[in-house]
Amino acid sequence: MSHTAHIRSHRKPRRSASKIAMRAGVAGGVLSTLAVAGASGAANAAEPVTQTLELPTLTADLAAQVAESATATELAAANYELQAERDAAAAKAAKEAKADLAEAKKKAEARKKAAEAARQAAAERAERAARDTERPTLTATASVATSASTSTATGSAASVISFLKAQVGKAYVLGATGPSAYDCSGLVGAAFKQVGISLPRVSQDQSTAGTPVSLSNLQPGDILYWGSAGSAYHVAVYIGDGKFIGAQNPSTGIVEQPLSYDPPTGAVRVL
Template identity: 60%
Template sequence: MSQTAHIPSHRKPRRSASKLALRAGVAGGVLSTIAVAGAAGPANAEPVTETIEMPTLGALDTGLASAVSASAEASQQEALDLSLQAQEKAALEKAAKDAKKAKAEADRKAEAEKAEKAEKARAEARERASRTQTRTTLSASSSDSSSSSGGDSSYDSGSEAPTGSAAAIVAFARAQVGDAYVSGGTGPNSWDCSGLVQAAYRQAGIDLPRVSSSQSSMGTSVSLSDLQPGDILYWGSRSGSYHVAIYVGGGNYVGAQNPSTGVVERSLDWDTPSGAVRIL
C-alpha cells in the first residue's frame, strides 16, 4: 500500500476553463480601466481608496436567464398573434365566399321568377289575342245574320236559331265565355252579370241600365217555357233581381256567374232562374 494513500488532498477543485476565462476577462477589464484612469490623472492625484464591487457570475447568469425567458415569451406572443391573424383571414375569406354564393343563388332565383312571369304574360297575351279573333269572327257572322232577311243561322245546342239582333247578342255573350268575373266589371276581359248583359245588348244598338234590378224591370215578362234567344233571365224578384244572364237557346244561358266560375254557359237546370223578360 502507498504511504500517501490515506493523506487527504488539499488541492482545490479545478474550475472549468470557460468560467476562469470569464472571471479573468472581467477582472482584467476592470484593472485596465483603473490603470488608464490613473495614468491620465495628475501626478499629484491622491491614491484611489474607493472599493469597486465587481459583478459576480451569479448575477450575470440571472440576467442572461431573464433575457432568454423574455425572448421566449416574445416569440410565443408573436406566434400567437400570427395564428390569430391567420384565423381572422380565413374567417373573412369564408364569409366572402358564402356571401358570393348566396348572391349567386338569389340572382338565379330572381332570373327564374322573371322568366316565369314573362312566360305567363306571353301566354295571357296569346289567349287574349285568340279571344279577340274569335269575337271578331262572331261579330262579323252576327252582322251578316242581321243584314239578311231573317234567314236562320246554324245553332247546334237546340231547335231555336237566333236571328237579327238576337244573333248579335248571343254571339257576343258566347264569345266572352271563359272571361273572369269581377264585381263592377264591364269588359273587355272581365265582367259582372249586368255588365255582360249591358255590353251584349249594345251590340244590337240597345242601351240598358247598368244594374240587374233595372235591367229585369224593362221589356215584357215572358214564361220560362216560352223563351227565345236574347231574352234576359233574372234571379230574385223582377224589380229586385240580384243576378241576370242571357238566354242563348237550346235550354242554355250565358252569364257572369261568380269569381270562381267566371263567364260560363250553363243549362237552365243547373240554376233555374226566377223569370225572364223580352226586350227585342
C-alpha cells in the same frame, strides 16, 4: 617644386576601409532581414487564416422581447383564423337565410292561392245556396217555355247571342266587364252594347231594365234574372232552344247551359 604641385587632383578620394566595411555590414543586415521576412510570409501563406466573431450575449431583456414578439405573432395568426371562421359562418348564415326567405315566400304564395281558391269555392257555394232559396220549382209552365222557345234569333237578338257565344269559356272575375273576363252583369251589359243598348251596370238594375215577360213566353235575347225583380243577384241571357249563356261563377266561368241547370226567377225584354 613642380609646377603642378598646387593643382588638385580630379579623382575622387578613396574611401576608407572602415566606411566600406560598415556599409557592407548594413547591406548584409538588410538582406538578412528581408530573407527572414520572406520566409515568414511564405509560411504564413501556407497556413489558413481563421477569424473568430463573437456574437452578442442573449440577455434576459432580449429574450423577453423575442418571446413577446412570438406571442404577438401567434395571437395575430389566431385572430386571423378566428375572423376567417366568422366570415365563413356569416356567409353560410346569409345563404341559409336567403334560402329560407325564398321558401317562406313560396309557402306564402301557395297559402295565398289556396285561400283564394277556398274563397272562390265559398262564394260559389253561397251563390248556389241563395239561388236554391230563391229558385221556384220548375213547373209545367216553365217546361212549356223551354219547349216552345225554339225560334231562331234574328236582327239585334242574333248579334247579342253571337257575341255571347264568342265569350263562352272566358273567366268569371267579380267586377270585370271584358274583354278577357266578366262578371254576370258585366257580360250582359257588354252583349247589349254590341247593338247600341246601354244597360245599368249591376244585376239588380238590369232585372228591371225592360218589359217583364213570362218564363213561358221567352224569346232569344231576353234577360233572365235570379232573385227578385229590382234585387236580383244574378243575370244571364236566353239564347233560345231552352238554353242561356251567363257568367256563372269563378269556378265555371262563362258557360252555356239549359234552363234546367239553374232555373231563373223571371225575365225582362229590351229588344
